[in-house]
Amino acid sequence: MxxxxxxxxxxxxxxxxxxxxxxxxxxxxYWEKRKVPIESNFFLANNIYSVFSGKLHFGKFLIELYQSHPEDPYFGFYILGKPYLFIRCPNIIKGIGKNHQYFQDRSFFCDEKVDPVVSKSLFIAKNPGWRDSRQKLSTLFSPAKFKAMVPMILSHCEKMNIFLKRYNNHVINVQETAENLMTNVLPHIFLGIDSQCEYNTNDNVIKEAIKNMFGKGWYQGVAFFLYAFVPKLVGVLKCSLLHDDFIKTIVKDVIESYKDTRHTRGTRVIDTLANLDNNMNQKTKEYFDENWLVAQSSTLAIAAFVPTSSFFALSLYELSLNQECQEKLREEIFEHIRDENFDIYDRIMEMKYLNMVVAEVLRIYPLGDFVNRNCNRDYVIEATGLRIEKGTPIMISINAMHTDPKFYPDPFRFDPERFKNGTKELENAGVYLPFGCGQRRCLGERFAPVVIKIALVEVLRKFKFEPCNETERPVIFDSQVINTSPLNGVKLRIYKL
Ligand code: HEM
Known part of the structure; x- marks a missing residue:
């Protein structure tokens, strides 16, 4: 024995x-044999362990990698011995965006048997699941749907302004205000729930549930590392990336309510998601099950909440430090909005300076730090002849591209004039990609700017913002969360106009 x-x-x-x-x-x-410059050693790239111990933000880690190869169009690095390719050259990035058939998936992976919810999330799913889900979700974000959402967004902005009025000549944390606004707006749109998030208190169950859905600290760091780089271990260790009990309860309630045939289906995003197309074949229908609903509802909440809150707060931050820009924007707002009876959706589309401000905020703070793809068919980079082999993960740092002085002189100066000709030219040059690139770019690309522009117009019509002693310069970001989020909030002094 x-x-x-x-x-x-x-x-x-x-x-x-x-x-x-x-x-x-x-x-x-692997990379040396292909004459690709490499970063650091075979086992772990540079100081990536600081990322997973929560000391260094993943976006910052990528910027450091980018800056350590100033002359290379790309370079290789290794994570647990697996070769990754980091792309720096805008032309090659454009090629990757255009050739979706070679780069359909992210390299993050989750087996359906291990985690039936996370594996179906639009962010993680692979084809054909991703394509079918994306098609279904895209219908939710049409201009007509945005227009219909405007009165609700306005009513939440009005409540925010009532709160702000009480704080005339006080210092407030606009990050907190922004999070409260988004706690009211986003669950209303996506889940049809009234969060009743008050602005004078910081404890709202829905806000806490959304903020904690992804967890924080070393556990989240380890879970993220496993999902991203050693997915096979996720099943063995039974770790979970998502704390989705709250979304599960809401989804169950919606599905339960549908069993009652007298129930009229609403127009919430969750209703549209649950409303299956009768033309679907049986296999596709099976894919769109309760787990799929939970997955997409959680993905929308997570993908939208932190970036939109930070986007709003950081816009006010930059406009406070750059008073002339704030004044110019306010003048434009008053020029377009002379009385209370105006169609705000049409007006924000016409406001050129507002668009320039928003584009510049997203350049300095791209909020979604990186683009990641898995090469799913051998792809040859025409300019250099390098064959990217099937299965090779690639990384692009949006943040590093946006702050490279080669593309943006004096990159940390807030200067909306950079976008006086719009964003198209810089997007086409492959150097402006706040929402990623190719067919797998951000689903909220048109939705997020609409919400932020409305909120900015509403708040700047009534208030002026200035920096104060507590205003950080520059803002310090939380290294323990995946999204870019200010660690200590954004403190500004507010004046009623
Ligand atoms: C300022 C706000 C936002 C920024 C800067 C941002 C940025 C990004 C970036 C960089 C990506 C990766 C794209 C790529 O890989 O090419 C992404 C993906 C995604 N975003 Fe956003 N996002 C924002 C807001 C939103 C909102 C409001 C939603 C929800 C409506 C959303 C939903 C998603 C989803 C679902 C994906 C995955 C798309 C897919 O794989 O098909 N995002 N976002």
Whole structure:
């Protein structure tokens, strides 16, 4: 018996050693053999361990990598010995955006058997699930749907302004105000729930549930690392990236209410999601199950909440530090809005300076830091002849592109004039990509700016913002969360006009 155990242990150890040796043989000096410059050692790129211990933000880590290869169009790096390709050259980035058939998926992966919810999230899903889900979700974000949302967004802005009026000549944390506004607006649109988030208190169950859905600290760091880089271990360790009990309860309630045939289906995003198309074949229908609903509802809440809150707060921050821009924007707002009976949706589309301000905020603070893809078919970079092999993950740092002085002189100066000709030219040049690139770009690309522009117009018509002693310069970001979010909030002094 003892002998059998020893033989078993010996064989297992030999098999593991062989597997590791084969793995190392396959990948060791992978980039060197292809004459691709490399970053650091074979096992772990640079100081990536600081990211997963919560000391360094992942976006910052990518900027440091980008800056360490100033002359290279791309370079390779390794995570646990797996080769990654970091793309720096705008022309190559454009090619990746255009050639969706080669770069359909992200390299993050989650097996449906291991996590039936996360695996279906639009952010993680692979084809054909991703394509069908994206088609279905895209119908929710049409200009007509936005227009219909405007009165609701306005009513929440009005409540915010009533709160702000009480704080004339006081210092307030606009990040907190922005989060409260989004706690009211987003669950209303996506889930049809009234969060009743008050502005004078910081404890709202829905806000806390959304903020905690992704967790924080070392546990989230480890879970994110496993999902992103060693997905097979997720099942073994049974760790979960998502705390979705709150969304699950809401989805269950909606599905339950549909069983009652007298119930009239609403116009909320969740109603549209739950409303399955009768033309779908059985297999597709099976995919769009309750887990799919929970997955998409959570994805929308997570993907929207932090970026839109920070986007609003950081817009006010930059407009406070740059008073002449704030004044210019206010003048434009008053020029377009002379009385109370105006169609705000049409007006914000016409406001050129407002668009320039928003574009510049998204340049300095792209909020979604990186683009990540998995090459799903061998792809040759025409300019250099490098063959990116099937299965190779690639990384693009949006933040690093947006703050590279080669593309944006004096990159940390807030200057909306950079966008006086719009964003198209810079987008086409592959150097402006706040919402990513290609077919897998952000689903909220048109929605987020609409909400922020309305909120900015509403608040700047009534209030002026100035920096104060507590205003950080520059803003310090939280290194323990995946999104870009100010660690200590954004403190500004507010004056009633
Ligand atoms: C200022 C606000 C926002 C910024 C800067 C932002 C940025 C991004 C970026 C950079 C990506 C990755 C794109 C790529 O890989 O090419 C992304 C993906 C995504 N975003 Fe946003 N986002 C914002 C707001 C929103 C909102 C409001 C929603 C929800 C309506 C949303 C939903 C998503 C989804 C679902 C994806 C994954 C898309 C897919 O894989 O098909 N985002 N976002």
């Amino acid at each position: 003892i002998l059998a155990i020893w033989v078993f242990l010996y064989l297992t150890l030999t098999a593991c050693t062989l597997a590791i040796l084969l793995y190392i043989q396959k990948y060791y000096k």
